[in-house]
Amino acid sequence: MEDQTIQITQSHSKKQKPNSEQLEFGRIFTDHMFIMDYTVEKGWYDPRIVPYQPITLDPAAMIFHYGQTVFEGLKAYKTKENKVLLFRPEMNMARLNLSNERLCIPRIDEDFVLKALIKLIEMEKDWIPTAEGTSLYIRPFIISTEPYLGVAASTSYKLMIILSPVGSYYKEGIHPVKIFVEREYVRAVAGGTGKAKTAGNYASSLKAQEVSEKQGYSQVLWLDGIEKRYIEEVGSMNIFFKINGEVVTPELNGSILAGVTRDSVISLLKYWGIPVSERKISIDEIYDSYKNGSLEEIFGTGTAAVISPVGELNWEGEKMDINNGETGPLSQKLYNTLTNLQNGTEPDPFDWTLEVK
Known part of the structure; x- marks a missing residue:
């Protein structure tokens, strides 16, 4: 997995960035997303960064029927010196694998997925808001995609990472x-x-x-x-x-x-x-x-x-x-x-x- 090249397709239609003073939580998404697929025969393969877009799934995809899915949540921050920081991202990668184990989802290569996440953020760093209390929320997630109605672990999956500039989760902020x-x-x-x-x-x-x-x-x-x-x-x-x-x-x-x-x-x-x-x-x-x-x-x-x-x-x-x-x-x-x-x-x-x- 470490040797795989992340293919990049640039978006030709860039979105207007929101006013960082008026951000809600999880309503707006950046220009690009990361995707990687899994099959039993190939393992995790075809890592790529593509324009943010809808995905197409078979109506019988097992995620719709048996809920075999896991996700994570972390943030990127921009400092006053314009540096971009992540906070303990290796813990999120490790926890994603713990969730994978419980849901019978194949393990990911934690180092590679973190590398892909960092590459995506490098491309989207202009989306990181700078107003107090704001950040770029990062949502890695995995869904089961095999079209099958039998109750069993899926044989195919899709891992995605999407990004969202966010304000405070609660409208109360730090207030009780x-x-x-x-x-x-x-x-x-x-x-x-x-x-x-x-x-x-x-x-x-x-x-x-x-x-x-x-x-x-x-x-x-x-x-x-x-x-x-x-x-x-x-x-x-x-x-x-x-x-x-x-x-x-x-x-x-x-x-x-x-x-x-x-x-x-x-x-x-x-x-x-x-x-x-x-x-x-x-x-x-x-x-x-x-x-x-x-x-x-x-x-x-x-x-x-x-x-x-x-x-x-x-x-x-x-x-x-x-x-x-x-x-x-x-x-x-x-x-x-x-x-x-x-x-x-x-x-x-x-x-x-x-x-x-």
Whole structure:
């Protein structure tokens, strides 16, 4: 795979670039995309960068019927010196293969796909917005393409990478969001696909999200699928609680996605000497800590929002007002540090950023 040449077809009809001050999340796409195909006989082959365009699939393509697909999400940032930086992209490539394994999709060559991603960004770097809080969102994904209605792993696949200049994921930005604790629906269970980044996990979350939004909440807090007692994730993010000076986050248990931002936050907290632990956390424990005044902050972590402070938690009608509905000092510090590292405005002691030459 390393020896394959990436064929490039330039677009002759360039799009008008958007106003970076008015960007939404995931509505606009750049001029080019990366595609690579797989068959059992050839393996991964024909890597190419082509003009952004619709794709054609057989109506019997297995992705439509059995949902065999995985994806990733990462970002490119432009510094004040006009350098282009990626943030820990090797973790996304590694996680894509973990998802592939769970969904019976052939492994990718992580180094080669990262090389292709970098080449695509080099071509599209003028699309990277520079307004505060903006970035170029990168979406690699794989779909099953074999036209077959039998329930089995596909024998052919298509890997694509598309790019989208984005603003803040939440309209609230770094301001606290209101979260509804979900008790009826569940996101995933251990042994299922919760630890993989696959479309079905997100499709199954939509109903609870719809219900919570009608009640004025931005996201739902997921509890475990067995006892509906232990905290798992918030929306599409990992979740952290600061209780009596210690930061606690649910341990990875087979149903929780291992977030890149989650890992980065844990590393930063340890670097700063702030106590942090990964363990089972019940919603009862959170409520008790709220009642006794030891619950200091709650925040979600993820590529899209980076840090999303929680200002209110609603559990069975009990509204917990977190830090007076304001962004806590630790949430703000984490957000500032991570975005500064991503944008190259402060030293990177972890060597997390990769410059796109």
